[in-house]
Amino acid sequence: xxxxxxxxxxxLAIIILTMVLLDVLYTAIxxxxxxxxxxxxxxxxxxxxxxVVFLGSSRVNNHFVPKIFNDQGYTTFNFGITRSRLExxxxxxxxxxxxxxxxxxxxxxxxxNINSNxxxxxxxxxxxxxxxxxxxxxxxxxxIPEYNQLLYxxxxxxxxxxxxxxxxxxxxxxxxxxxxxxxxxxxxxxxTDQRPMVAADLSKYYPKxxxxxxxxxxxxxxxxxxxxxxxxxxxxxxxxxxxxxxLHEIYPEIRRFENAVTEDKYFSTCGHMNKxxxxxFTKIVFKALFKPxxxx
Amino acid sequence: MFxxxxxxxxxxxxxxxLYWFVGHKSKINQNYILILASYxxxxxxxxxxxxxxxxxxxxxxxxxxxxxxxxTSSERKMWLWTCVSINLGFLGVFKYYNFFAxxxxxxxxxxxxxxxxxxxxxxxxxxxxFYTFHGLSYIIDIYYKRIKSEKNFVDYSLFVSYxxxxxxxxxxxxxxxxxxxxxxxxxNFNKAxxxxxxxxxxxxxxxxxxxxxxxxxxxxFNHYTTxxxxxxxxxxxxxxxxxxxxxxxxxxxxxxxxKLFGIDLLKNFNYPYFSRDIAEFWRKWHISLSSWFRDxxxxxxxxxxxxKWFQVRNxxxxxxxxxxxxxxxxxxxxxxxxxxxxxxxxxxxxxNRKNVDDFTLGLNFESVKTLFNILVTFSITCVxxxxxxxxxxxxxxxxxxxxxxxxxxxxxxFRIERYSHNLxxxxxxxxxxxxxxRHKLEPISGKYSWLKLSLCIAAILALGVFSDYKxxxxxxx
Numbered sequence: 053x054x055x056x057x058x059x060x061x062x063x064l065a066i067i068i069l070t071m072v073l074l075d076v077l078y079t080a081i082x083x084x085x086x087x088x089x090x091x092x093x094x095x096x097x098x099x100x101x102x103x104v105v106f107l108g109s110s111r112v113n114n115h116f117v118p119k120i121f122n123d124q125g126y127t128t129f130n131f132g133i134t135r136s137r138l139e140x141x142x143x144x145x146x147x148x149x150x151x152x153x154x155x156x157x158x159x160x161x162x163x164x165n166i167n168s169n170x171x172x173x174x175x176x177x178x179x180x181x182x183x184x185x186x187x188x189x190x191x192x193x194x195x196i197p198e199y200n201q202l203l204y205x206x207x208x209x210x211x212x213x214x215x216x217x218x219x220x221x222x223x224x225x226x227x228x229x230x231x232x233x234x235x236x237x238x239x240x241x242x243x244t245d246q247r248p249m250v251a252a253d254l255s256k257y258y259p260k261x262x263x264x265x266x267x268x269x270x271x272x273x274x275x276x277x278x279x280x281x282x283x284x285x286x287x288x289x290x291x292x293x294x295x296x297x298x299l300h301e302i303y304p305e306i307r308r309f310e311n312a313v314t315e316d317k318y319f320s321t322c323g324h325m326n327k328x329x330x331x332x333f334t335k336i337v338f339k340a341l342f343k344p345x346x347x348x
Numbered sequence: 349m350f351x352x353x354x355x356x357x358x359x360x361x362x363x364x365x366l367y368w369f370v371g372h373k374s375k376i377n378q379n380y381i382l383i384l385a386s387y388x389x390x391x392x393x394x395x396x397x398x399x400x401x402x403x404x405x406x407x408x409x410x411x412x413x414x415x416x417x418x419x420t421s422s423e424r425k426m427w428l429w430t431c432v433s434i435n436l437g438f439l440g441v442f443k444y445y446n447f448f449a450x451x452x453x454x455x456x457x458x459x460x461x462x463x464x465x466x467x468x469x470x471x472x473x474x475x476x477x478f479y480t481f482h483g484l485s486y487i488i489d490i491y492y493k494r495i496k497s498e499k500n501f502v503d504y505s506l507f508v509s510y511x512x513x514x515x516x517x518x519x520x521x522x523x524x525x526x527x528x529x530x531x532x533x534x535x536n537f538n539k540a541x542x543x544x545x546x547x548x549x550x551x552x553x554x555x556x557x558x559x560x561x562x563x564x565x566x567x568x569f570n571h572y573t574t575x576x577x578x579x580x581x582x583x584x585x586x587x588x589x590x591x592x593x594x595x596x597x598x599x600x601x602x603x604x605x606x607k608l609f610g611i612d613l614l615k616n617f618n619y620p621y622f623s624r625d626i627a628e629f630w631r632k633w634h635i636s637l638s639s640w641f642r643d644x645x646x647x648x649x650x651x652x653x654x655x656k657w658f659q660v661r662n663x664x665x666x667x668x669x670x671x672x673x674x675x676x677x678x679x680x681x682x683x684x685x686x687x688x689x690x691x692x693x694x695x696x697x698x699x700n701r702k703n704v705d706d707f708t709l710g711l712n713f714e715s716v717k718t719l720f721n722i723l724v725t726f727s728i729t730c731v732x733x734x735x736x737x738x739x740x741x742x743x744x745x746x747x748x749x750x751x752x753x754x755x756x757x758x759x760x761x762f763r764i765e766r767y768s769h770n771l772x773x774x775x776x777x778x779x780x781x782x783x784x785x786r787h788k789l790e791p792i793s794g795k796y797s798w799l800k801l802s803l804c805i806a807a808i809l810a811l812g813v814f815s816d817y818k819x820x821x822x823x824x825x
Contacts, residue, residue, distance in 0.1 A: 053368060053535050055537045059537075060544075062798075066802050067809075070802065071809060074810055173815075211809060211814045212815060214813060216815075218811075219811050
């Protein structure tokens with residue numbers, strides 16, 4: 053039995069050592085990767101200066117074309133991430149502040165994402181490689197239930213979120229395989245159209261006060277960032293468009309752009325515009341809220 | 349409580365310590381500890397099913413003694429059939445009632461009648477198919493006077509409910525397990541070490557191979573109507589490795605866990621994907637179930653005695669029942685039928701026991717032929733697995749039709765943000781490791797065992813699927 057207990061102890065030591073080594077390896081690789089996602093780009097950047105920054109979910113990622121702003125003399129970047137919720141947008145904004153970004157205007161998509169006070173597991177995972185190295189990220193996640201395991205058990209974070217930051221992503225980061233996340237200043241155009249288009253159903257959506265949004269408002273106020281919260285277009289077949297009226301009742305400051313683009317030809321799916329729709333929409337937003345810096 | 353769960357990682361060391369440090373002085377203490385642990389283990393799914401397990405144990409225990417004490421053969425027969433009927437009755441109600449009720453309604457609908465069957469809202473008790481067969485083998489052995497009935501209820505209860513095999517086998521035989529339960533187990537380092545190696549390798553099969561393959565297989569099977577031929581072929585192959593990694597991984601963990609308590613269980617898998625024909629595949633896949641059907645159904649039906657027609661009939665019965673044992677769905681029956689059809693030429697040409705010997709490969713034509721046969725056997729097995737995995741027989745047929753008619757073989761990018769071919773290197777490495785170790789129980793023991801153990805641990809940690817947790821497939825049966 054003694055021999056077996058020694059054997060088990062050695063086995064346990066191997067497990068712990070392997071976890072530590074893998075954690076060090078994965079973290080080192082993610083630390084040198086700055087072009088796989090908008091979060092690693094953000095983490096590795098410093099002292100950036102933007103006239104306009106876009107934040108939100110895929111309804112920002114696929115809808116705002118920075119080039120249209122940039123052509124008018126603005127410096128902009130689309131930081132929208134598919135599946136991101138307001139909680140992750142708030143953390144991204146905090147990281148921008150931590151990295152001494154100078155931001156004049158923040159365009160924040162606040163529509164369907166206000167329906168939930170929850171987080172996005174897929175996007176939360178992308179912050180995890182920086183948990184030890186960023187106080188902002190640590191502080192932000194201090195209250196989540198698995199915080200201690202994520203922080204103190206070596207390699208736990210990479211196992212817990214293996215689908216997003218596991219071996220596959222680590223390997224691609226190590227070989228510097230590029231993604232299109234940063235192309236077009238962060239804008240990702242949708243090039244195919246779903247036909248027939250399936251109507252989006254908002255009848256189960258209930259807009260409510262949102263912690264992430266409140267946090268973003270506070271950060272903007274504190275750092276003198278002009279916050280422009282807005283809704284973005286959905287196709288006219290959407291069931292229960294009254295949702296936007298309810299949203300406006302809760303947060304009257306949110307600018308209403310859900311009807312800015314209405315024709316079906318501009319939609320890839322009911323909830324996402326195609327490339328033409330994005331261009332059209334960005335032009336409308338620009339015209340409504342900004343003036344060209346460069347003389348036409 | 350699953351073998352790959354945190355709960356089990358806490359449970360197992362506690363039972364191990366109690367077993368070897370508190371109860372090690374007598375067999376009675378050891379058995380009490382194991383039986384309490386087993387009942388706790390089973391109650392973690394649903395404590396109410398414990399009553400069913402205890403009832404089934406009591407029924408078999410009493411019936412066995414009644415059979416043994418019976419003075420006349422009709423009385424023996426009466427006790428046997430009472431016990432078999434009640435056992436199969438429970439299995440039938442819990443597992444098959446809704447299926448039969450729905451199938452009956454659908455059938456009479458074809459004749460223009462309508463029926464609204466009363467469906468039962470029952471949860472299938474975990475492992476019921478396994479422990480029912482477990483008990484049946486004991487009763488039948490008593491009936492045929494192959495063994496004496498067990499008088500000690502605790503020992504018998506442990507035979508039925510021993511936790512490593514309780515929920516997904518292997519289906520043990522009283523002749524093999526009871527003698528081990530009836531003596532005090534002494535700690536054996538080599539056996540315990542072998543057990544740890546088997547557990548670790550079982551975990552590699554489960555969390556690295558099976559769970560990774562399931563991510564791709566699920567995506568392909570769920571969207572087979574839009575996938576191309578290459579993806580559909582890969583979908584079938586991935587599922588073949590998913591079910592193999594899942595079930596043989598579970599069996600390895602069960603066997604390894606049991607070795608830690610000094611008890612050997614029956615081997616359930618013997619590298620089935622390296623079989624040269626379908627008969628050899630069935631001698632190597634889920635061995636405890638195949639041999640159960642052979643001994644308690646095929647041979648009583650006449651087995652290979654009698655004329656060819658008799659043998660063919662018996663073969664089809666065995667495969668259909670085996671398919672149906674897996675679940676109450678026509679897809680499983682179709683899977684059994686396809687395997688019977690595969691088996692038929694071998695039976696008719698008297699070649700079903702052609703490949704019983706071991707083989708080695710060299711640089712000669714015979715080796716090429718062997719490899720070709722292995723590849724063909726694996727391919728036809730994959731086709732059968734499509735029926736096993738598909739939701740309906742129609743889905744399976746359409747899947748196959750698309751596979752052979754689409755004829756596009758370019759890589760596809762799935763909604764799960766992976767390419768169809770991403771997993772091929774992992775599967776190939778796994779096949780190579782298994783191939784090189786096919787004469788051993790697991791690949792870790794032997795030379796450089798510490799290095800191999802470390803690599804397996806690293807593989808589990810780095811390549812395992814944890815965020816999208818998968819249950820063991822065979823628990824549903």
